[in-house]
Amino acid sequence: MNRIVRWLEDYVLPLANRIGQVRWLVALRDAFVSLMPITMAGSLAVLIKSLVHAADVNLGWHTFAFAMQPLVNISNLVWRGTFSLFAFLFALALGYQLAKSFEGNRLAAAIVSVSSFAISIASVATVKFHGDSLTVKNAFDISQFSTTGLFTAIIFGSIGFAIYFACYKARVMIRLTANMPHAEQAAFDSLLPAMIAIFSVGGINYIFQLLTGKYFGDWLLTTIQLPLVKWGQGFGTVMLITLLVQIFWFFGLNGLGVLSPILDSIWLTAQNNNITAIRNGHVPPYVWVRGSFDVFAWFGGAGGTLMLVIAILMFSKRSDYRTIAKISLAPGIFNIGEPILFGLPVVLNPVYLIPFVVAPLVNVAFSYWVSIMGLVNPVQVAVPSIMPPIIGPFLACNYDWRAIVLSIVNMIVALLIWMPFVKAADEIAETNHPKTFFNTQF
Structure with a gap:
């Protein structure tokens, strides 16, 4: 066990730290959160x-x-x-968060990001009229303003910002000697960088259309975004991301925060497509989405630690552990796991490494195949992360009572996985720190 922990510390932890410090990824994560x-x-x-x-x-x-x-x-x-403008609003948030991370003009960067996104989507829309499909030129394809255009918003929002910020930092701007209000001065400072960025993105899209005959957004959707989202439906991919989240959390890093650019770009896109399909009366196209992790495995927070709290209250005989569990119970019900993760602690505790990693993997694997077999509705509604277990799955699966049964089964399975390790932790703690120590009166 110590060898495994040491190997993870030597090779995985430095990588996670580096990923968590990449400002572009941090901005991408914050844009989704916002x-x-x-x-x-x-x-x-x-x-x-x-x-x-x-x-x-x-x-x-x-x-x-x-x-x-x-x-x-x-x-x-x-x-x-809201959802019909998701990619449009995301481009705005991404430009703002990038400027915040790189200490630039946030409003100007947000405007450049939105403009770059709009340039890159199709200006031809198809509408139905009396059963016939008509093509309308010089009109935005509104479908790409929704999650369909999310990858276009990410890529061209970032490109537009990069060009703008490079010019801004190089002080490519109009020099004015007159004293002006701050808002006007900031606008003039961003004028040339913004124009250069927007025209550069326009040039990129023009050349691409000239060479391929396609709009970049359409090409990106069919060539990159859809294959990536479909790749995210694979069992191995789902299990890998679950494993990485747990490992990062074991070392005290917010695994969801570190991997949120991947989680949100792939599985949140799938989830939003499911929501759109349900709203339009269609069958949800994806079985496993972003919310599936939360409602079927991460109850109580990453690691399913709510069941650790319950296991301690049911099986632990140590008063100190039970006190921490009691304190952590209420937050755990609302999927806040930090009190038990850092209070027990679970973080960097070799005794709890196996159940902390294995319990979510088992829950995810079981829920994945149950969803694949059609025994429960896929997640098709986004619910707040603080929604308690059982209630959250019921709402997320659009009032499917089978989601309640599945979540209860998963919780029981997780409890059984945590139970022997809770007892082992009791014995280890009893050997190293007798109870009399914790009963000392101060």
Whole structure:
């Protein structure tokens, strides 16, 4: 066990530290986080619409559904201003967070990022009219403003910012001697860098269209984004990301924070596509998405540590451990695992390495195959990360009662995995630190 921990410390921990310090990745992570209000509002709109529809179709509550129709219409409007503009808003957030990370003009960078994204998506839209498909030129393809254009927003938002920031740092700007208000001075300082960045992105897209006959956003969607998202549906990929998150957390690094650029770019894109499909009355295209990890494995936080808390309360005889578990129970119910991770601790504790890694892997593997077999709805609604276990899966799977059964089974399995190690920790602690030490009166 000590050899495994030492190997992880020597090879994995330095890599995780380096990844966590890359400012581009930090900005990408923060951009996703900053859109959480948009994600939650759009998901709530889907939940409301699904609830009213289920009451109408499954329960026969036609009067209730009719009375709730104004709320459904409001939810449709909310959807149009949230998820249907997700990539557009993400480009804005990405430019802002990049400028924040690199200490540049945040508003100007956000505008350049959005402009670069808009330049890179198709200016040809297809609409249906009396059953016929009509092509409209010089019009944005609104579908790419949603999660469909997320990778385009990431790539060209970053390119636009990089060019802008390089010019800004090189002081390529108009020199004015007159005293002006700060807002005007900042705008003039960013004028030339922004123009150079926007025209450069326009040139890149023009040359690409000239050589390939395709819009870069369309090419990116079919060549990179869709294959990556489909790759994320593979069992090995899902297990690998789960393993890495647990290992990083074991060393005290926020594994979700370190890997959030990967998690959000691949699995959040899939989740948003599921939400869009459900909202439009279609079958969700993806089985495993970003929220699947949270609702089926990471109850109590990474590692499923809520079940460690329960295992300590049920099986541990040490008063100090039980006290920490009692303190950690309420946060754990709302998926906040830091009190038990750092209070027990689990971090850098070789006794708990195996269950901390194995329990989520077993839960994810079981839930993955149950979802593949169609025994439970895939996650198709984003729920807040603080939503308690059992309730969270039920809502995330769009009111599927089978998700409750699956989450209970996973929690029992995790409890059984944690149990022998809790007992072993008791024995080890008893040998090294007798109880009388902790009962000393101060």
